[in-house]
Amino acid sequence: MKFTTPYTPPTLTVDAVLFQMNNNSLDVLLIRRSAAPFKGAWALPGGYNAAGQTTQQALGEVLKRKTGTILDKDVTHLEQLYTFDTIARDPRGHAVSVVYTGCGRDITHGGGSEVSAFYPVDDLPELAYDHKDIITYARERLATKLANTNVAYSLLPPKFTLSHLQTVYEAALGKELDKRNFRKKFLSLDLIRETNETWREGAHRPAKLYEFKSQSLETLQRSFE
Amino acid sequence: MKFTTPYTPPTLTVDAVLFQMNNNSLDVLLIRRSAAPFKGAWALPGGYNAAGQTTQQALGEVLKRKTGTILDKDVTHLEQLYTFDTIARDPRGHAVSVVYTGCGRDITHGGGSEVSAFYPVDDLPELAYDHKDIITYARERLATKLANTNVAYSLLPPKFTLSHLQTVYEAALGKELDKRNFRKKFLSLDLIRETNETWREGAHRPAKLYEFKSQSLETLQRSFE
DNA sequence: GCAAAAGTGTTTGGGATACACCCATGC
DNA sequence: GCATGGGTGTATCCCAAACACTTTTGC
Known part of the structure; x- marks a missing residue:
């Protein structure tokens, strides 16, 4: 028309x-x-x-x-x-x-x-x-x-260490983050929980493995960074 | 193909x-x-x-x-x-x-x-x-x-009062905001400046008119609300 | 003088940042 | 025992939130 x-x-x-x-x-x-x-x-x-x-x-x-x-x-x-x-x-x-x-x-x-x-x-x-x-x-x-959001779940295997998680954020944001602050803040978001498994690789202390509580997208109230 | x-x-x-x-x-x-x-x-x-x-x-x-x-x-x-x-x-x-x-x-x-x-x-x-x-x-x-961002400029006339500005935020967010906190926070963003004009309407004290420093979209570092 | 909106400060709590050392392991 | 990454706590600062009264005007 x-x-x-x-x-x-x-x-x-x-x-x-x-x-x-x-x-x-x-x-x-x-x-x-x-x-x-x-x-x-x-x-x-x-x-x-x-x-x-x-x-x-x-x-x-x-x-x-x-x-x-x-x-x-x-x-x-x-x-x-x-x-x-x-x-x-x-x-x-x-x-x-x-x-x-x-x-x-x-x-x-x-x-x-x-x-x-x-x-x-x-x-x-x-x-x-x-x-x-x-x-x-x-x-x-x-x-x-x-x-x-918790979109990091989509880039990580179902179980991952906090260092893996931090690596994702650092790669995507293009800058380095402080390890202590990153862990404190991320854990306070209540998106992940500890498993009773560990990840061992190389000549150093093994790391705890974590998992996301949800494998689907959830939006946070408090934003990160 | x-x-x-x-x-x-x-x-x-x-x-x-x-x-x-x-x-x-x-x-x-x-x-x-x-x-x-x-x-x-x-x-x-x-x-x-x-x-x-x-x-x-x-x-x-x-x-x-x-x-x-x-x-x-x-x-x-x-x-x-x-x-x-x-x-x-x-x-x-x-x-x-x-x-x-x-x-x-x-x-x-x-x-x-x-x-x-x-x-x-x-x-x-x-x-x-x-x-x-x-x-x-x-x-x-x-x-x-x-x-x-400073997108509020696009909804307001070139000169406006802080109450007008607050009304925009309240209408878009769908909730009321505290007047003192709103003004303090918004002024600290450094997006607007006072003009030397006032707006008088009704039987009450006239309000100062403000204007946006920029009439094109700018992204803030610190977010609002 | 009174009604109506403009304008203004302080206190408090919580999250953000900065920062350094001990722990568990493999070799 | 040493190299390597894992794991942890505190002090400070700034921002967010809560909160009430005085000022200026028109009528």
């Missing part, structure tokens, strides 16, 4: 910024583009969203196809990040991209149609499109979420 | 949740639908987004056409809120809607193709689609922004 010419929507795509801790580094899952544009460059995994699919469904299918990642199994937290829509972002034509960000512990990848790899957020390769900006934005969102 | 049948994207739409203070109440701009579906119900202003338009451009055109609102002039703060994409939200077919939220001081409306009106967020009429949920979400976003 508004368009005298037939209404044509833009292309709709979905992309994902998936975080995972790999040996004390916060990493992002990337794929190597096998086709133009940006052939050979690294990019966020993503693809088309057809009519009749929700953006999350489309994302699940794209990830499975391109990286072999199973969204429901591998990704322990997922949220919509932002919708990017500048006309020039895709040289092939106007594409609006709904971007999700998520976390995992041991994301399967490599079984898909594209070459995939994790890269540290602080040491990214050259990226296609506006994907570098998107990752920066996703990382800020993650830092905010860590400060206001 | 991924679709054997020709790729068809969903319909793309844009909607806006525009807030304005009207006599101490936080109001939202709504239109009355003149066509099916939900004919006669109230709804957020919104419409189609064609290829080649950014979502903001599409929003500007839709607002101008339907409510007579001039986005660039009337809306003093605008941000993308969220993209809603559930299949069933529009009975006509799959529509993905990029929703913006914004604020104004004296938004012109009524010159467009649809009947429009401001309604208090705490006293909304029956709404079409999932628009009630969207307004709830937008209001939470506004509360967060008020706590972390």
Whole structure:
């Protein structure tokens, strides 16, 4: 009723910024583009969203196809990040991209149609499109979420030491934290409990293992940092 | 390359949740639908987004056409809120809607193709689609922004009293605040300055007028509330 | 003078920060 | 016994919250 010419929507795509801790580094899952544009460059995994699919469904299918990642199994937290829509972002034509960000512990990848790899957020390769900006934005969102929710559960194994936990915060916030203050504050949030297991590794005192009381997202009243 | 049948994207739409203070109440701009579906119900202003338009451009055109609102002039703060994409939200077919939220001081409306009106967020009429949920979400976003940025500038006239300012916070947060603590805290944020004008109204002491130091969005280090 | 909103300080409690040493283990 | 990371307590400061009266005006 508004368009005298037939209404044509833009292309709709979905992309994902998936975080995972790999040996004390916060990493992002990337794929190597096998086709133009940006052939050979690294990019966020993503693809088309057809009519009749929700953006999350489309994302699940794209990830499975391109990286072999199973969204429901591998990704322990997922949220919509932002919708990017500048006309020039895709040289092939106007594409609006709904971007999700998520976390995992041991994301399967490599079984898909594209070459995939994790890269540290602080040491990214050259990226296609506006994907570098998107990752920066996703990382800020993650830092905010860590400060206001229990989302750390999604980046850690079910049982973890307080040092592991602190490493997650330090990697995401990009700064070092005081060990005593971190433990005091985090324990006061009442999100985790001690288990009776310990973690031993290396020539030093073993560490107590903790677990999150809840493995689903909860928002804190008092924020952290 | 991924679709054997020709790729068809969903319909793309844009909607806006525009807030304005009207006599101490936080109001939202709504239109009355003149066509099916939900004919006669109230709804957020919104419409189609064609290829080649950014979502903001599409929003500007839709607002101008339907409510007579001039986005660039009337809306003093605008941000993308969220993209809603559930299949069933529009009975006509799959529509993905990029929703913006914004604020104004004296938004012109009524010159467009649809009947429009401001309604208090705490006293909304029956709404079409999932628009009630969207307004709830937008209001939470506004509360967060008020706590972390100077966005209050966008809801107040250039010069305002501290009581006006407090009214904005109380309306958005939905609770009363202590006058002394509010003033002390807000002044310590260093966002506003006294002018040498006063505001007199009614049989009582006149109030000093203040102005924001900046009329563009700035993020605070220390959050409020 | 009285009604109505503007304006103003102090006390108290709790969380944030800064800071250094002993503990348990493997080799 | 020594190297390594695990684990712990205190003092200070600042902010948040609670709380009531005086001032200025119009009528």
